[in-house]
Amino acid sequence: MRIVFDVSALSHRRTGVGNYVRGSLAGLVDAAAGRHEILAWAPASRAGARLIREALDGIDTELRLPILPLAHAWRTAWSRLGRPALERVAGRFDVFHFGDWMYPPQQGGVRATMIHDLVPLRFPEWAHPRTVRMHRAKYRNAARTCDVLFANSAFTARDVTELLGVPPERLRVAHPGLENGFVAKGERADLDRPYALTVATLEPRKNLETLLAAHRLLGDGLALAVAGGEGWRERPRLEGEDVLPLGFVPHERLPAL
Structure with missing residues (x-):
């Protein structure tokens, strides 16, 4: 099986979503145990590609990063235009998992994505207008086209059903986890007080x-x-x-x- 995994969220400074993307990819690679081919893929600027490579250091998987100036604008335009199909640039695959920043079309294979929360729909005043526009478009596309939608909590999964009309049988809950470094033993920061x-x-x-x-x-x-x-x-x-x-x-x- 060949799986294409969107890592475009790692093209900026890593925060929660970026950490989730990296951890999900690392877990997928471990679970595949060499039996499946996994391609970490994203169109990115030169600076973004450098950040992606740094973030994925230590994960043994194929990495392909087409370099594009104004990569965010290209990703957005490609998603909205709906062509060409991803197979034209990433090759044949069995599964495509995309993130928050783009939703390019595909000709075949299983289509999947992750939804972290529906804050841009529930509370649009709490999010930047560009974030609201980007996520609304992604949510609509995911609800219409995805075979599987992952949510990071049962609450978010119920929200997806209620607001986007996705039936529960197309949803899977994948809770966030912890990397090996987050343990009680090891280096401790000293902030001078509890x-x-x-x-x-x-x-x-x-x-x-x-x-x-x-x-x-x-x-x-x-x-x-x-x-x-x-x-x-x-x-x-x-x-x-x-x-x-x-x-x-x-x-x-x-x-x-």
Whole structure:
């Protein structure tokens, strides 16, 4: 069996979705155990291709990254136009799994995707307008064309059925997991005090204001460490001596936290 796996989400700085994509691909390669051919594939800019190669270092799979300037615009136009079929550029395959950033057409084989949440549909005011447009188009296409849709929780799967009309038999729940480095033993970050940790982009859809309010109610000296890069619109107020803004933390440093 030949599986083409879209890794275009790794062409930007890795956050939650990128980590999920990398972990899913690594798990797929392990499960295939050499019995199936897996192609990690994405049209990307030169800078994006470099980030993808760095992210996939250590995963033993074929990697093909056609270099395109303005890659996001090309991916969007290809998805909307609906031609040519993916087989023209990636060769014959049995399964194509695509992510959030493109939904190119295919002539044959199983078609699959992942839906992390339906925030752009439920709460469009919490997402950037471009994100809302991109995800709405992807959701419509996935609901119409996919043989299998993966969701990262039972709640999201029910949401997909309710809002997109996808019958439950076409849905599979694939919960996020942990990489081997996220264990109790090993290097520990020293923040000078006990703390709780949240990792999230600093933007409204992460609902960090509610977390900050809950933390203030504790009043027991437990610090709240907030790891996350700048997002869209207003950022939460990371104020107070027990709130520790850490900024964006690279993935390799997260296990120590």
